[in-house]
Amino acid sequence: MQSVQPITLGCSKNRVDTEHILSCLEGRYEIVPEGEERDYVDFLLVNTCGFIGDAKEESIQTILECVRMKQEGRAGAVYVFGCLSQRYSSEMPGLIPEVDAWFGATDFSPLLKAFGVEGDGRPGRFLTTPSHYAYLKISEGCDRRCSYCAIPHIRGRHVSVPMEDLLAEAASLAAGGVRELIVIAQDTTYYGLDLYHRRALAELLQKLSWIEGIEWIRVHYSYPDDFPEDVLDQMAENPKVCRYIDIPLQHISDNVLSRMRRNVTGEWTRSLVRKMRERVPGVVLRTTMIVGHPGEGEPEFGELLDFVREARFERLGAFRYSEEEGTYGAAHFRDDVPEEVKQSRYDALMSLQSGISLAFNRSRIGSEEKVIIDDFVDGIFVCRSEFESPEVDGEILVRYSPALFDGVEPNSLVGEFIEVKITGADEYDLIAEPVSK
Numbered sequence: 001m002q003s004v005q006p007i008t009l010g011c012s013k014n015r016v017d018t019e020h021i022l023s024c025l026e027g028r029y030e031i032v033p034e035g036e037e038r039d040y041v042d043f044l045l046v047n048t049c050g051f052i053g054d055a056k057e058e059s060i061q062t063i064l065e066c067v068r069m070k071q072e073g074r075a076g077a078v079y080v081f082g083c084l085s086q087r088y089s090s091e092m093p094g095l096i097p098e099v100d101a102w103f104g105a106t107d108f109s110p111l112l113k114a115f116g117v118e119g120d121g122r123p124g125r126f127l128t129t130p131s132h133y134a135y136l137k138i139s140e141g142c143d144r145r146c147s148y149c150a151i152p153h154i155r156g157r158h159v160s161v162p163m164e165d166l167l168a169e170a171a172s173l174a175a176g177g178v179r180e181l182i183v184i185a186q187d188t189t190y191y192g193l194d195l196y197h198r199r200a201l202a203e204l205l206q207k208l209s210w211i212e213g214i215e216w217i218r219v220h221y222s223y224p225d226d227f228p229e230d231v232l233d234q235m236a237e238n239p240k241v242c243r244y245i246d247i248p249l250q251h252i253s254d255n256v257l258s259r260m261r262r263n264v265t266g267e268w269t270r271s272l273v274r275k276m277r278e279r280v281p282g283v284v285l286r287t288t289m290i291v292g293h294p295g296e297g298e299p300e301f302g303e304l305l306d307f308v309r310e311a312r313f314e315r316l317g318a319f320r321y322s323e324e325e326g327t328y329g330a331a332h333f334r335d336d337v338p339e340e341v342k343q344s345r346y347d348a349l350m351s352l353q354s355g356i357s358l359a360f361n362r363s364r365i366g367s368e369e370k371v372i373i374d375d376f377v378d379g380i381f382v383c384r385s386e387f388e389s390p391e392v393d394g395e396i397l398v399r400y401s402p403a404l405f406d407g408v409e410p411n412s413l414v415g416e417f418i419e420v421k422i423t424g425a426d427e428y429d430l431i432a433e434p435v436s437k
Contacts, residue, residue, distance in 0.1 A: 002042040002076075004115075005032035006128065007066070009059050010049025012184050012220070012391070014082055015128060016137040018047045021108055023124030024117050034128060042076040043115075044069065048084035050154060052322040059084045060096075067098040079103065081111055083154050105154060106140065125173065130374060132415030133180035133390060134173045138166055138204065142186035144223065146250075147261045147329035148290060148321060151186055158187065160195045167207055174213035179415060180372060181214055182389060187223045189231070202230035209240040215417065216372070218389055220246040224272055225263040232279040242386040243280050248288035252307035253300035256293055261328060266303070273311050284387040286315035291349060292342030293321045294333035301345050308352055314360045315393055316353040320346050354427050361394070361425035368421050368435055371396050376410045383420070383432070394428035396420065404434050 008018045044066045048059035069075040077100040086105035103111040109120050141156040192200025234241045252266045320342040323335040371383035381398040400410045424431035
């Protein structure tokens, strides 16, 4: 049986695409886990990211490394698909001719046909995450036209997955042992508008919570404009919906938000953050900001710092503005903020956030929390509460003691929920001990 090793770059939405494709290859090919060292694999399957400059560079370097493996006799063929391949479909084959075949980001039929398989890669899943959690992609594409973003050009218009299909997929995942669903899309709050002529995310969350075996549901990639407030009701009242919102806000200055084409103002954004905290007590907010967008001067950046001090986001990441061809920003603005200024602003923002994150983690010392065990490494359980999302947030570390766990073999507890008491914290991770029940 020939072997296939996937390499997935970029966001969790790409991971779901890889898993759909692998589900069609399972049983016909040996699936070699990503990162596993092998003397030889027949196919390297690279799912690329083409969102911003750094991501494109990482994708290109990964492709070149795969080509080297092929030239050294450690791989038989290199297939590339995903966002970079879609965005530069006419350029990439000439730039890296050693790649055996290039495919797009949305139609998987040609890629599967190259493997001798008929189909479009849906609806099955071959999980590449730990078996107790999975991402659920509820739509594809985006109708927004933010100035800096190339995703609509790569992924096309927003298309919701029918709710019955999502519920069937989630039920199948739960039957396979998944206990946590992370709901994702380019914009999760837009879900349902094309199919049902209404925002249906709250209804979807409620129906997902009825599936036996699912214990946690968390929401990523929410857009602030017309945020559906019934989602907040689900978070406040439904015990399975995590009090956790990933909502990239990008900026607070009216001038910058207007240039970004975000369709919100600074006051709207502040009001929404206040409403989230009032309606969902204890909610954890994860956001993303962009520094160095055209038109961001020192006053606008100062306003952003003041907002972050005021809002005290528990989680915050940032990007330096990257001019992307084909976007509104590239066509209408000059990239007028020097790279060294972008870096300086990025450093200042993340330094500020470091102190906020540390204070939040320290505030949890002494509290008792329900956590899920993600892994067991060197005598330590690696866990998360409802306030930590996998792969992007910190972890809660619990030392294994046979006496405290009744002698249960530790690896058998991966994927299980336990109660812990937080005893220590740094900026990213927390220390805890199990609570006897």
